[in-house]
Amino acid sequence: MVRKWLLPTLSEVLAKAEPTGIDLLVPEFNPLDSQPSEDRQELLLKAHSQWQSAIASVEALLLKSLPHPIGVADLSEETVIEGLLITAPLPLFSHPAIVSQLHTITFTTPHANRQLLPCKSTGSDRDFALSHHFPVELLPTDPLADERFCLVLTDRFSLVVVLGEENGEPRCQFSFDPDDLDLAWKSLRGRIMLTAPHYLADLDELAAQFSPIEPDYRWVMAFSQYLLEHQPTAQLATAPEPIEVPTKLAADVELIQALTHEIRTPLTTIRTMTRLLLRQPDLSPHVLKRLSAIDRECTEQINRMELIFSGVELASTAPSPAVDLTTMSIGELLEQSLPQWQQQAERRNLNLAVAIPHKLPAVVSNPTMLDRVLTGLVENFTRNLPSGSHIQVEVTPVGDRLKLQFQSQPDTDERTHTTPKARHAIGQLLTFQPETGNLSLNMSVTKNLFQLLGGKLVVREHLQQGEVLTIFLPLSTLAHS
Secondary structure (H helix, E strand, O other): OOOOOOOOOHHHHHHHOOOOOEEOOOOOOOOOOOOHHHHHHHHHHHHHHHHHHHHHHHHHHHHHHOOOOOOOOOOOOOOOOOEEEEEEOOOOOOOHHHHOOEEEEEEEOOOOOHHHOOOOOOOOHHHHHHOEEEEEEOOOOOHHHHOEEEEEEEOOOEEEEEEEEEOOEEEEEEEOOHHHHHHHHHHHHHHHHHHOHHHHHHHHHHHHHOOOOOOOHHHHHHHHHHHHHOOOOHHHOOOOOOOOOOOOHHHHHHHHHHHHHHHHHHHHHHHHHHHHHHOOOOOOHHHHHHHHHHHHHHHHHHHHHHHHHHHHHHHOOOOOOOOOOEEEOHHHHHHHHHHHHHHHHHHOOOEEEEEOOOOOEEEEEOHHHHHHHHHHHHHHHHHOOOOOOEEEEEEEEEOOEEEEEEEEEOOHHHHHHOOOOOOEEEOOOEEEEOOOOEEEEOHHHHHHHHHHOOOEEEEEEEOOOEEEEEEEEEEEEEEEO
16 A cells, blocks of 8 residues: 655665665565564564664764763753754653753654554653753654654764664664765654744754764764674563453543543643743742742653553553563663652652662663653652651662662651551552542552563562562673673
8 A cells, every 4th residue: 555645754765775774684574484473573573672772872872972971960051962863752862961962853643653662761851951852743644653763963973773664564774874864854854844843943953064974984883883782682581471451441541541641741831831931040049949849740740641651551452562671771770760769758758768789780671661660660659658757779689680679667656657548449550549649550550561671570568667669670691780
């Protein structure tokens, strides 16, 4: 069937530009093979794994090329823009050195292909205030909605990576060729002209400043080396058992997804306006404090809705969809997340103590989804504790797993007359806490999310020690953090 769409997808751009568009070794589909459906599933898994490796390699390449060092901790709002980054279906990078120095456009759609579940990377909303990020929603019939892609334009290198289809089969491709990149930019620019023309003036200026350049062999070699280093290791994780969802839940799932989208949309608008106000000079301390509180509350609610949306979608898909797993630094994730967890605890008058070894081994998971699920778990954990409680966080390697444990203990004076806040089930996917108004995924769905992320969640209640949450993540045999 011929697509009636004037603008090509990026997969079509690279397919027409071969051999300069390089295929990431996805085997050609042979219609004479015995089981086409099984072959397609195998190709899909390979393409997803290659995409994950490619994006990890792009991130490493960007951190190598940007002026600021990887360990940068404090970037000012006056940071010079070093390039243009266009991604879909969601932001792909959260490192502050990237989000603050690259002008980012993200193409989104409320009805993205379920097989292309996003590796959510806005987990660092704490860094968002430093970013230059703008969303563009695709038209509902645009075939580009079924692709993941990343287009990078800097003065050191230019690169495009695409996960899509060719001749109906999954395929992941990348290219450094200036002609390919120019065609890709023109294809995306045409879509921006249709749905967000107010961005074009600034984008055209940036695209001219960072127009595609001839590739330096050293950047191409570095990218190839990173690809080898970030080879997926999903086979090290235990595959979760699929959850069978009754047909009668289909309508509830669609309702939850629609509600989370409708809640996120106005909150995102409010947060964007608040962050624009925060950039205004000469704000009084009182106004600054109020605006910062609005920004924080919006961010927490948006993150909660996005986690619920992703969790419901993953839990309601049978068989369970593949989630990209790769070797990752759990130490870096905890370093970025602990300040946020500490703030959550302090706002609820809780004491958070952390015991983490100086050096941690690398694990196998999905870094952006794990960050989001862990943060959601910590938030729900802290919301259920009485004021004055103590939380102990311990991280220890145990055999071929890494154990991450959260243990609560009420204040000594409160133990005799405090009870955990009540939680009520809403259907088979959500729980509601009337005392706080908190809506969250139930423990069964949360446990399934950790399974999809390669790990395992164990929950225990102790009369004297309170609630104990233990997460086990598989160690990587390839690298150490």
